[in-house]
Amino acid sequence: xxxxxxxxxxxxxxxxxxxxxxxxxxxxxxxxxxxxxxxxxxxxxxxxxxxxxxxxxxxxxxxxxxxxxxxxxxxxxxxxxxxxxxxxxxxxxxxxxxxxxxxxxxxx
Numbered sequence: 113x114x115x116x117x118x119x120x121x122x123x124x125x126x127x128x129x130x131x132x133x134x135x136x137x138x139x140x141x142x143x144x145x146x147x148x149x150x151x152x153x154x155x156x157x158x159x160x161x162x163x164x165x166x167x168x169x170x171x172x173x174x175x176x177x178x179x180x181x182x183x184x185x186x187x188x189x190x191x192x193x194x195x196x197x198x199x200x201x202x203x204x205x206x207x208x209x210x211x212x213x214x215x216x217x218x219x220x
Contacts, residue, residue: 130151130185131149131150131151131185132149132150132151132182132183132184132185133147133148133149133182133183133184133185133201133203134148134149134150134156134182135147135148136148136208138167143162143163143164143165144160144161144162144163144164145160145161145164145167145208145210145212146158146159146160146161147159147160147161147201147208148220149185155219156219156220157217157218157219157220158216158217158218158220159201159215159216159217160215160216160217160218161199161210161212161214161215162212162213162214162215162216163212163213163214164210164211164212164213165211165212165213166198166209166210166211167208167209167210167211168208168209168210169206169207169208169209170206170207171205171206172203172204172205172206172207173204173205173206176205176206181205183203183204183205183206184203184204184205185201185202185203186202186203186204187200187201187202188200188201188202190215191211191212191215198210198211198212199211199212199215
């Protein structure tokens with residue numbers, strides 16, 4: 113994660129419990145994972161994990177359908193040590209673990 117990404121995380125207050133995941137898009141051909149989320153109910157952003165080489169997805173709630181509804185983020189780590197450790201995003205309904213090359217945060 114770059115210094116610019118770290119400052120965007122701090123600037124946008126992306127601490128756990130402060131944002132909701134609204135949509136997840138995985139493009140296996142482009143090796144891109146896009147997570148669309150919002151905070152403050154009116155500001156939408158995307159976490160774009162580029163050049164991923166491993167994604168693990170665990171559903172924590174039996175009734176959850178990832179195509180519907182939103183999930184409340186309760187924990188997150190964006191990886192470290194030049195991305196040798198994966199990003200882990202834990203929501204109330206699921207957990208995603210992704211090993212990736214680059215993270216971009218984009219305001220939508």
